[in-house]
Amino acid sequence: xxxxxxxxxxxxxxADDVKIGPYTVxxxxxxxxxxxxxxxxxxxxxxxxxxxxxRIFQFSSIGEEPQDKKFHGEDTWLEIGDNNLIxxxxxxxxxxxxxxxxxxxxxxxxxxxxxxxxxxxxxGNDNIFANNASLAGHVVVDDFVILxxxxxxxxxxxxxxxxxxxxxxxxxxxxPPYVLVSGHMAKPVGVNVEGLKRRQxxxxxxxNIRQAYKYxxxxxxxxxxxxxxxxxxxxEAGELAILIDFLKKQEGGIIR
Numbered sequence: 109x110x111x112x113x114x115x116x117x118x119x120x121x122x123a124d125d126v127k128i129g130p131y132t133v134x135x136x137x138x139x140x141x142x143x144x145x146x147x148x149x150x151x152x153x154x155x156x157x158x159x160x161x162x163r164i165f166q167f168s169s170i171g172e173e174p175q176d177k178k179f180h181g182e183d184t185w186l187e188i189g190d191n192n193l194i195x196x197x198x199x200x201x202x203x204x205x206x207x208x209x210x211x212x213x214x215x216x217x218x219x220x221x222x223x224x225x226x227x228x229x230x231x232g233n234d235n236i237f238a239n240n241a242s243l244a245g246h247v248v249v250d251d252f253v254i255l256x257x258x259x260x261x262x263x264x265x266x267x268x269x270x271x272x273x274x275x276x277x278x279x280x281x282x283x284p285p286y287v288l289v290s291g292h293m294a295k296p297v298g299v300n301v302e303g304l305k306r307r308q309x310x311x312x313x314x315x316n317i318r319q320a321y322k323y324x325x326x327x328x329x330x331x332x333x334x335x336x337x338x339x340x341x342x343x344e345a346g347e348l349a350i351l352i353d354f355l356k357k358q359e360g361g362i363i364r
Contacts, residue, residue: 111148120154129166138171141190155183156202159190159215168198174211174227176204176245189215189233196221203228207246214251232269250285250350252307254300268354270307272300281363284324285351286317289363296325296363309347316345325364331355 110116110128117136122128126140129148134140137154143161146152150164156171164170171186173179184203187210194200198219203210207228213219214233224242225231232251241255244263253267256275261267268285277294288300299321304314319341323334335355342348355362 123160135171153202154186156186156188158188161190162188162192162194164194165196165198165221167196168194168200170194170198170200172199172201174201174204174245176206176227178206179204179227182209184209184211184227186211186213188213191215192217192219194219195223198223198225200225201227204245220257226263238275250354252303254303264360266354266358269350270300270303272303279363281361282354282358283363284358285354287321287363294363296321313345313347316341316347317351320345320348320351324362331362 109126111130113130114128114132116134119136120134121139123140123142125142127145129146131148132146132150135153138152139157141158141160144158145163147164147166149166151169153171182205186200186202201211204227211227211229213231216234218236220237220239222240223237226243226245228246229243230248232249234251235249235253237255238257240257241259243261246264247261248266250269252270254272256273256277258275259273259277261279265279266282268283270286271283272288273279274290277290278292279294283289286299287296288298289295290297299318301314320338323329323337338348338352342352
């Protein structure tokens, strides 16, 4: 299962059925769960914990030191969940003490070639990051988010569930759930309707989400007034709960 040219630190904890390709290097304080496949020429440094049934393709760098001048060799971590597909030349850095010490990637994510996930990012589940998408430090991404190729996200931003960025988007503010953004700098251009249909949202649910989008972006309401409108209809439109929760938690303002 482990190619004879691979270099594995004695402290690494690797499940018996893990496959590791030629010339891959696994450093100290790395844990890799059952069913994982690590291709050739991958470097994984720790402290890093990788769950079950992940595939990591060639030339990826996982768990390397953060690209942050404040980092001075402290013990910080990377955690990766289960069933992720991490394609060629992806880079995922560990956290920093100032950012909480942890970079986390959830489960069932599809991370395409040359994606960069910087220190202290917190990534949820079932996301798709297309080629060359880059996340600066401290970015939070919830679930079912799609980033188009070459999307750039600046530090400390928050992307809500079911949001979508078009190819080449440059995101410098928080993106609410369900919202589709595009451009440099990115602007809201509508609701991620196609994504919601694929995830079996009903016509009624999508209609409610579109109404919420109008309150936020087309009504001329102040943010506090828009939030109040959303709360007034939430009891009859439970799908708006994650949007209302996002608006309460986010800091720094939403993309507008």
